[in-house]
Amino acid sequence: MSNRKLGAVMFLPAILYVLAVVGVPFVLAFIYSVGDVKIASVGYHFVGLENFRSVLQSPAFRRSLYDSVVFTVGTQIIVLVGSTILALALKEPFRGRGLVRFLILLPWVAPVSLGAIGWKWILDSLYSVINWALIAVHLVRPFEGPMWLGEPSLAMMSVIGVESWRLLPFSTVILLAGLTAIPRDIPEAAAVDGAGFWRTMFQITIPMMLPIVNVAVLFGIIFTFTDMTVVYILTRGGPYDTTQVLPSLAFFTGVLGGDLAEGAAISIFLVPLLVAVAYLMLRVAHRSEVA
Amino acid sequence: MAIVETRNLTKVFKEGQPGAVNNVSLQTREGEFLVFLGPSGSGKTTLLRMIAGLEQPTAGEILIGGAVVNHLPPRERRIAMVFQSYALYPHLTVFKNIAFPLKAQKVKKELHQQKVDWAASLLGIGKLLNRKPRELSGGERQRVALARAIVREPTVFLLDEPLSNLDAKLRAAAREELEEFQKRIGTTTIYVTHDQVEAMAMGDRVVVLHQGIVRQIGTPKEVYDDPADTFVATFLGSPPMNLLEAKDVIVGFRPERFLPSELLTPGGEQAAKNFQPQSVLVADVKDPLKRIPLRFRVEIVEYLGAERILYGYLAGTRFEKKLVYSRIPSSVLVNYEANSVHDFAVPESELRFFDPATEKRIAPKAFQWQ
Numbered sequence: 001m002s003n004r005k006l007g008a009v010m011f012l013p014a015i016l017y018v019l020a021v022v023g024v025p026f027v028l029a030f031i032y033s034v035g036d037v038k039i040a041s042v043g044y045h046f047v048g049l050e051n052f053r054s055v056l057q058s059p060a061f062r063r064s065l066y067d068s069v070v071f072t073v074g075t076q077i078i079v080l081v082g083s084t085i086l087a088l089a090l091k092e093p094f095r096g097r098g099l100v101r102f103l104i105l106l107p108w109v110a111p112v113s114l115g116a117i118g119w120k121w122i123l124d125s126l127y128s129v130i131n132w133a134l135i136a137v138h139l140v141r142p143f144e145g146p147m148w149l150g151e152p153s154l155a156m157m158s159v160i161g162v163e164s165w166r167l168l169p170f171s172t173v174i175l176l177a178g179l180t181a182i183p184r185d186i187p188e189a190a191a192v193d194g195a196g197f198w199r200t201m202f203q204i205t206i207p208m209m210l211p212i213v214n215v216a217v218l219f220g221i222i223f224t225f226t227d228m229t230v231v232y233i234l235t236r237g238g239p240y241d242t243t244q245v246l247p248s249l250a251f252f253t254g255v256l257g258g259d260l261a262e263g264a265a266i267s268i269f270l271v272p273l274l275v276a277v278a279y280l281m282l283r284v285a286h287r288s289e290v291a
Numbered sequence: 292m293a294i295v296e297t298r299n300l301t302k303v304f305k306e307g308q309p310g311a312v313n314n315v316s317l318q319t320r321e322g323e324f325l326v327f328l329g330p331s332g333s334g335k336t337t338l339l340r341m342i343a344g345l346e347q348p349t350a351g352e353i354l355i356g357g358a359v360v361n362h363l364p365p366r367e368r369r370i371a372m373v374f375q376s377y378a379l380y381p382h383l384t385v386f387k388n389i390a391f392p393l394k395a396q397k398v399k400k401e402l403h404q405q406k407v408d409w410a411a412s413l414l415g416i417g418k419l420l421n422r423k424p425r426e427l428s429g430g431e432r433q434r435v436a437l438a439r440a441i442v443r444e445p446t447v448f449l450l451d452e453p454l455s456n457l458d459a460k461l462r463a464a465a466r467e468e469l470e471e472f473q474k475r476i477g478t479t480t481i482y483v484t485h486d487q488v489e490a491m492a493m494g495d496r497v498v499v500l501h502q503g504i505v506r507q508i509g510t511p512k513e514v515y516d517d518p519a520d521t522f523v524a525t526f527l528g529s530p531p532m533n534l535l536e537a538k539d540v541i542v543g544f545r546p547e548r549f550l551p552s553e554l555l556t557p558g559g560e561q562a563a564k565n566f567q568p569q570s571v572l573v574a575d576v577k578d579p580l581k582r583i584p585l586r587f588r589v590e591i592v593e594y595l596g597a598e599r600i601l602y603g604y605l606a607g608t609r610f611e612k613k614l615v616y617s618r619i620p621s622s623v624l625v626n627y628e629a630n631s632v633h634d635f636a637v638p639e640s641e642l643r644f645f646d647p648a649t650e651k652r653i654a655p656k657a658f659q660w661q
Contacts, residue, residue, distance in 0.1 A: 185376050188365075191344075191364065191365045191366060192372045193371075194392050196395075199395055210382075
């Protein structure tokens with residue numbers, strides 16, 4: 001077998017895999033979104049953009065779009081600040097650094113659903129360990145602990161917190177890589193030039209990390225915007241749909257509600273949004289690299 | 292302007308391992324250009340970094356302008372440093388790079404423009420101020436790094452191999468420029484290099500370092516002509532000093548002093564024919580009695596344009612197995628071929644004696660060639 005053929009054969013599984021897992025569902029979703037498919041319905045009628053029109057008019061969809069944005073932006077802010085601090089702290093050698101790095105990586109390594117179920121118990125209205133601790137230190141009175149997942153704003157904060165917990169390791173690792181790529185000379189030159197810790201941090205280190213921060217944020221936005229696991233397990237979109245994000249809404253509408261076409265329309269709605277975000281971020285990253 | 296002094300300065304990176312810098316005591320002079328010269332791993336950069344405050348000494352003291360600065364962070368030492376990589380801030384324009392020390396030292400903002408212009412014009416980079424470092428050539432980057440270093444008028448300049456990233460031609464030009472520049476601003480400068488040509492050409496004095504120990508401090512002429520030990524003797528000069536080891540003494544002589552004997556004989560007809568009077572050897576020729584004749588069996592001839600390097604052996608001596616070098620200027624027209632034997636000689640005054648045990652320089656003593 002010639003090298004060319006062998007190469008193609010070796011490559012084929014990867015292409016098939018991507019086609020089967022990403023390509024086919026994507027095309028299918030697109031076809032569904034412009035049709036009238038429901039679970040258990042037979043036949044397919046093209047309806048054009050009807051589904052999108054109906055989705056856009058639905059209050060539940062608008063609410064979810066808003067929630068998705070809050071969820072994504074909130075998570076990214078926490079992750080960005082947290083991972084920058086962590087990366088800067090973990091760059092310097094200290095005793096036990098390896099262990100700390102390992103512990104921080106754990107949430108990323110563990111299956112999302114497992115972690116989320118753990119958090120569900122931590123935030124449970126009756127058995128919450130947080131409330132137990134708050135009561136123990138007399139910050140709140142017994143049986144008056146906050147309903148972490150039961151109150152709209154607290155629920156949103158909770159899902160944001162858990163999603164941040166989950167994404168933090170990934171972002172930290174990316175930033176740590178970016179940070180170690182800064183030659184040692186440069187902060188040293190800044191030190192000799194008279195800059196203290198904060199000036200070096202904000203005028204040298206962080207600006208130099210910007211391109212890689214962009215990558216981390218881009219990935220973070222895509223991960224958060226398309227993730228429904230945390231919301232699904234913790235709140236199922238509740239209370240009163242106040243934590244419903246677009247992916248979970250799509251799932252509830254399309255799979256549980258049986259309206260495949262409308263579910264597909266909701267999912268497809270994410271695509272141009274994410275493409276726009278990706279384009280913007282890559283442009284910013286490119287500019288800060290060239291300029 | 293200030294004097295830099297180190298007292299028994301020592302740096303041990305890992306306990307139990309030999310120190311990177313061991314007990315170094317030295318002192319610059321006012322406005323001096325002092326060069327730290329040594330092979331890689333000799334501790335020269337570590338020494339410089341300790342003076343800069345980028346590395347904490349394990350023991351000993353650093354004084355700048357008479358005050359102990361061990362406990363001071365780099366920014367309070369009033370030093371400026373140029374790094375081997377130049378360490379320009381890649382995201383800032385040249386102007387902002389040069390202005391950074393001013394900003395960091397809280398110099399009044401109104402003065403920034405004027406001071407940056409001054410530094411930039413001194414180095415001829417006024418036209419580059421709006422560029423980013425990545426848009427500059429190696430030579431330009433080096434100038435920006437220098438401008439950034441002088442802009443706040445430091446008391447001491449620390450330069451860590453600033454020319455090693457330039458190509459050979461540019462390096463020679465930059466060397467000259469840097470030297471002239473230092474003379475003009477007159478700031479005490481410590482310059483680290485592994486390049487002996489740079490050290491000899493630029494240094495007022497040279498500190499030769501090896502394994503973290505100062506082997507010799509002296510003017511370029513002193514370290515070259517009167518090396519303190521065999522390390523200095525062989526580290527300086529290319530090819531290095533010939534060293535012949537006997538039981539109780541090592542004798543050394545420079546390849547350029549080991550020459551065809553007719554060159555060292557006054558009035559010899561051959562010499563008259565082959566020897567051009569502007570040669571440096573005139574002084575030796577005055578005293579022909581003090582030369583030591585040696586038979587030189589040439590093995591390899593290396594033609595380098597301005598000179599030839601002969602590799603061979605001293606026939607009929609007890610050092611017959613030791614490879615020795617001779618360096619003959621091209622103005623000598625005699626033809627040397629591989630595997631031929633010639634009468635060579637070395638003036639006795641050019642012999643250097645070392646103790647085989649300590650490798651240190653010792654007074655001349657009797658020596659058996661046969």
